[in-house]
Amino acid sequence: MKVTFPYMGTTVVYKKLLEMLGHDVILPPKPTRKTIDIGVKYSPEFACFPLKVIMGSYFEAIQKGAEVIVTSGGNGPCRAGFYERVHQRILESEGHDIDFIVFDSMFRDPQTFYRNIERLRDGTPWHKVLKSLLLIYDMIGKLDHLEKEVQRIRAYEKNRGETTRIWEAIQKDFDQAYTSHTMKSAFKKGKEKLQSIPVKHVDKEDCIKIGIVGEIYVVMEDSINMKMEQLLNSLGAEVERSQYLSQWVTYNMLPKWINWTHEKAVLKKGEPYIPILIGGHAKQSVGQIVDYGQRDFDGVVHLMPFGCLPELVSQSIVPKISEDYNIPVLTISLDEQTGIANNQTRVEAFLDLVRGKRKQRLNKEEKMVGKKPESYCTSG
Amino acid sequence: MKIGIPRALLYHYYYPFWKTYFDSLGIETVVSSPTNKWIMDKGIKYSVPEICVPIKVYLGHVLELIDRGVDYIFVPRFVSIQKGQFFCPKFMGLPDIIRHTFPEMEPVMLSPYVESTTDDLATSLKQYQIFEDKFGITRSDNRKALKKAETVWKLFREYSLNGYDIPEATQKAMSEGCQTIGDYKRSLDDKYEYAEVTIGVLGYVYNIYDSVISLDIVNRLKEMGVRIKTFEMIDDETLKKQLANMPKTLFWTFSDKLFAAGNHFYHDPDVDGIIHVTAFGCGPDSMLGKLLELDSTKFEKPFMTVRIDEHSGENHLQTRAEAFVDMLKRRKRKLKKGALA
Ligand code: SF4
Ligand code: SF4
DSSP states (O other): OEEEOOOOSOTHHHHHHHHHTTOEEOOOOOOOHHHHHHHHHHSOTTSOHHHHHHHHHHHHHHHTTOOEEEEEOOSSSSTHHHHHHHHHHHHHHTTOOOEEEEEOOTTTOHHHHHHHHHHHHTTOOHHHHHHHHHHHHHHHHHHHHHHHHHHHHGGGBSSTTHHHHHHHHHHHHHHHOOSHHHHHHHHHHHHHHHHTSOBOOOOGGGOEEEEEEEOHHHHHOGGGTTTHHHHHHHTTEEEEESOOHHHHHHHHHSOGGGOOOHHHHHHHHHTTTOOSOOSTTHHHHHHHHHHHHHTTOSEEEEEEETTOHHHHHHHHHHHHHHHHTTOOEEEEEEOTTGGGSOOHHHHHHHHHHHHHHHHHHHHHHHHHHOSOOOOOOTTO | OEEEEOSSTTHHHHHHHHHHHHHHTTOEEEEOOSOOHHHHHHHHHHSOTTSOHHHHHHHHHHHHHHHTTOSEEEOOEEEESSTTOBOOHHHHTHHHHHHHHSGGGGGGEEOOEEEOSSSOGGGOGGGGHHHHHHHTOOHHHHHHHHHHHHHHHHHHHHHHHTTOOHHHHHHHHHHHTTOOOSOOSOOTTSGGGGOOEEEEEEOOHHHHTOTTTTTTHHHHHHHTTEEEEEGGGSOHHHHHHHHHTSSOOOSBHHHHHHHHHHHHHHHOTTOOEEEEEEETTOHHHHHHHHHHHHHHHHHTOOEEEEEEOTTOOHHHHHHHHHHHHHHHHHHHHHHHHHHHO
16 A cells, blocks of 8 residues: 655654555655645635644645555544544545545544554564564654754754754664664664764853643644754754653553553643643643743743644643743744744744843852852763 | 623523522522623733634623622533533633633632533533532532523523524523423514525524624524524434434534534525634634535535634625525525426
């Protein structure tokens, strides 16, 4: 089968999985202005931004020959669970008769889940499937590990753009790796490469850490979030995201009673603000801001798709949390204009504020402790 | 002691229930004024700009009640009234939006969790236990009050199902109290008899029946001699049947009802055209609206979307509605002629 999938974050992961099951993978192109324009043209005006981008990327993948689309139904009661219906119907009205394989949570509807697996497995023996799954899981973990390094090192790189280039090369290496052995060496090589990047010395009081929270798609896909991580890094801030693929997979794969993932803990922290799951990632976003507040981050960037229902609820609550935990939060709503705009000034202004706050705080601490914090280089 | 009930969101579906319930417990209630400019402006001022109009308006109503000096505000948290189905995230998070926007309100908010398996709220006593603790009500009084509320609300629903719109049904059900009158059937002595066309008006009760939000579209259409059908006039069985035919339904109860009603209107030979009234920024509507719009050609029934926001212009709406109605009338005459020839 010639399959494709929605573009989100480190796509080599899905590509590899489908390849290992013996499919012809049509890699959707990374979303560009054009993708967004196509998506906007065919989607309902008030569809959330991810739906539009994915719509556009389907059209592009179909042009490249895709026949089947594999996607997940999204978690929590939100629109994502209905994306595929709308996408399919729109594609149909444009004359594309495309098959969808939709993975909803296996706990909600095990039968369909199994049927979908059977379709995707397409005769591949089970032990091979299992092996591939484990390999992929391993790979996700490794990639996430390296990405976290990237998000720190890039803030201090001497040569602008070097870290990103190396990170792309690392992903290519992983793309070529099909055994656990080659994967291991790709990982090792990747680590070394990252460590060899020349970095600037920065005093501790000038190192700032920013957390990124929000709806999963716009958090994970940098081509539509103004390349937020790179932007923050280039302005000298270390970055951590609220979501990494490995966490997402673990959280969604484990049944409730043994689910002790990070995500669980974060949800707990969101409880005082939103006591129940209201759909999408609102509660996670809220909990994550609390988490960053407790871990002494210097600021949070809250990303939401324009018109995102649950995130509008969290947006309404953000000022309160920001006050409670004394952590500055910048909410950015992304749509077809802002998503890829070069909107540096807002972020710059925010970082100025963050730095100012940090200085204030350090001064206070200094007075209390009576000595200057020792200076050292984070990237050591 | 007075409890304030905001005249917004599901007030338009559950007022007969709530009012009867509090009345029979001897608790005084105050309903906010019909949406006006003050309410609208306040709501807009305190909400995040992107949120949909009905939520903004709700905030305005809450503020008006506070202004009028009520002791408590009734802001239920609607989670689910149907198994496996939920409310739009903004409903589920509504009390959170309010208590974190106005922290001083938290102590005076009464926010029962509405979680039941049917839209008859009396079926889950659990929601109402908070009133026992708060106001020293006995369990049996609570039960009795719920029973009464249920009866009136069912009467109200019965009127709706027989073609009365919500203000009419509310009035009828509430004035009769619990003594049921046999004939709910809409008497045909009014204009309806002569109505040339029938339009299925799709929209949430809190938009359609808030004459400021919807710019009074229902009455405008009625004045043009149009008969109106809305989702709450269709019985649950029919709606369920429509949904059963679909490969996948939405997650949200009222959106699903609209979606089903829209499909029903396409199949209902009495309905000549459909108007979808949707609030600016309503996420669920963007999806069901698109799907229904795409079906319009398939069923050869005209479909029009009316998008409302805080700046909607009356004249514009009037012109569009008139044009749509004229078109339906012409179309109908032509079809009739065609059938005769
Ligand atoms: S969480 Fe937001 S972006 Fe995701 S489906 Fe819901 S409304 Fe859309
Ligand atoms: S269903 Fe639409 S109009 Fe109603 S609260 Fe949700 S987004 Fe707003």
